[in-house]
Amino acid sequence: MCRAQGSRSRAVSVVVVGLEQRQAPLDLFEQVALADDALPKALAALRDRANLAEAVIVSTCQRVEVYAVVDRFHQGVAEIRETLADLAGVPASHLEDHANVRFDDEVADHLFSVASGLESAVLGESEVLGQVRRAWERSHRADASGPVLSALFRHAVEAGKRVRSETAIARGVTSMSHGAVALAARHAGGDLGGRVAVVIGAGEMGSGVVAALTGASGSGWGAPRHITIVNRTPARARAHLESVPPGFGGTIATAELSELASVLASADVVFTTVASTVPVVGLDAVAPAVEAGGGARSMVVVDLGVPRNVEPEVAGLGGVTLLDIDDLRRSVDQALSGRQAEVDQARQIVSGELDRYREAARARGAAPVISALRARAESARQTELDRQRAKRSDLTDEQWDQVDEVTRAMVASFLHEPTVALKEAAGTPRGERLVEALRALFSF
Numbered sequence: 001m002c003r004a005q006g007s008r009s010r011a012v013s014v015v016v017v018g019l020e021q022r023q024a025p026l027d028l029f030e031q032v033a034l035a036d037d038a039l040p041k042a043l044a045a046l047r048d049r050a051n052l053a054e055a056v057i058v059s060t061c062q063r064v065e066v067y068a069v070v071d072r073f074h075q076g077v078a079e080i081r082e083t084l085a086d087l088a089g090v091p092a093s094h095l096e097d098h099a100n101v102r103f104d105d106e107v108a109d110h111l112f113s114v115a116s117g118l119e120s121a122v123l124g125e126s127e128v129l130g131q132v133r134r135a136w137e138r139s140h141r142a143d144a145s146g147p148v149l150s151a152l153f154r155h156a157v158e159a160g161k162r163v164r165s166e167t168a169i170a171r172g173v174t175s176m177s178h179g180a181v182a183l184a185a186r187h188a189g190g191d192l193g194g195r196v197a198v199v200i201g202a203g204e205m206g207s208g209v210v211a212a213l214t215g216a217s218g219s220g221w222g223a224p225r226h227i228t229i230v231n232r233t234p235a236r237a238r239a240h241l242e243s244v245p246p247g248f249g250g251t252i253a254t255a256e257l258s259e260l261a262s263v264l265a266s267a268d269v270v271f272t273t274v275a276s277t278v279p280v281v282g283l284d285a286v287a288p289a290v291e292a293g294g295g296a297r298s299m300v301v302v303d304l305g306v307p308r309n310v311e312p313e314v315a316g317l318g319g320v321t322l323l324d325i326d327d328l329r330r331s332v333d334q335a336l337s338g339r340q341a342e343v344d345q346a347r348q349i350v351s352g353e354l355d356r357y358r359e360a361a362r363a364r365g366a367a368p369v370i371s372a373l374r375a376r377a378e379s380a381r382q383t384e385l386d387r388q389r390a391k392r393s394d395l396t397d398e399q400w401d402q403v404d405e406v407t408r409a410m411v412a413s414f415l416h417e418p419t420v421a422l423k424e425a426a427g428t429p430r431g432e433r434l435v436e437a438l439r440a441l442f443s444f
Contacts, residue, residue: 013069013070013148013431014103014108014152014430015073015077015102015103015107016065016066016103016107016110016111017065017081017099017100018066019063019065019099019100020119021325022062022329023098023100025098028090028094028095031088031089031090032087032088033059036203038087039059040138041087042083043138046079046083046144047144051072052076053433054069054139054144055068055144056135056139056144056149056153058131058135059135060128061306062119062120067152067153069146077101105354108358109354111152112159112353112354114128115132115157116129116164117164117169125175127176128160132156133153133157146436147433148432152357155353155357159349162349163349163350167345176208178208179332180209181209182221184271184300185221186331187321187323188268191222192223193222195225195268196227196228196269197213197226197268197269197271198228198267198270199229199230200231200257200274201230201272201274201309202231202237203273203275206229206231206274210227210229210243214227214244214245214250223248223249224250225249226251226252227251227252228254230255231254231257232256237254238254241254261284261285264285264286264299265288268298268300269300269301269302270300270302272309278307279307279310280309281309281314297319298319298320299320299321300321300323301321301322303323304324310322366422366425366431366434366435367426369435369438373415373419373438374415376442377411378411381411385403388403422434422435
């Protein structure tokens, strides 16, 4: 079953439904993973759902999560699962056993931890904060997010920045890219100095790998003598040449994906970072490269793609060491085993930021809106009484006092249930949404 914390009959405002790579079967995660070019369609599909008022998708190599403001809890969660399943081409029932469901305060707690790098395979990694921020910006451009999720994501980004600036959790191995290069160096004999490296993909992850390779001075693993960046779009690959630090002593070149086989012929270490639904590195490209040396050549291949970029059969070639995300996670866990003090400090910051976020939500809460709502209703009542007085000169002052008393009681009775609902929900995501709705309806 999904990991919702029990059933609920009342409506909730904010939920997050998604898969995490370390918990879901890799085959399923690869099917559900959303590449950048698929996100606009996914956001549009979520936006059209009846029970989803707002939505943001956080899709990385570690997680695919939908944050949403829902009108009804169970229906909203079901619609998110169905949308993810439709996009992946799998039955929704496949997601029920592995999808995590969080709601209310759990959502903010989880997102703040994600943005701070506390939920990453590489503890404290620097890439995820930018991914969270871009997910929010993308949703805003697609007109899929609103005031509730905007406030949540804005504060999560602030929490992530504080953790990075005030703790040492981000020192050393600080990204998936950095960790991947360290892992490759260890399996290549501990040193990449003098080696030939190939980086397939020129996106964010590929850029990070190139930065880790070219900035290797003092890293302990040495700098390759040559790097080739392979990408479908040559111009995007060439753009990375401008960011190579002056101290890099090797050479660097670019190639198109159609040239992959010839590029691999001289490669010692290969990193794949492509967002693709099918493998881009096949047995037919790797086998000739390692067999050309009469079986004496060796090659380390680090597959950072989700879905996987490298055909599994490549692992069976003599001389080839094929590593993936799971290998990277185990490696990083060992490297960071002594950093519990930094984790504790980071969690204290997250806890403090959560309190600040909730306090801010309460400050935007019910009391001012209740007051404004009552004032608006009283003003409308008085305006109508004045209008009727000008037309009904046949009523005595005593009769008008009775009319005043009756209409005042009617307004109070009409506002009672909305007032109680606002007060009970104050300081929660649901309360914030109710407040924003009233402000929009009555222009408070």
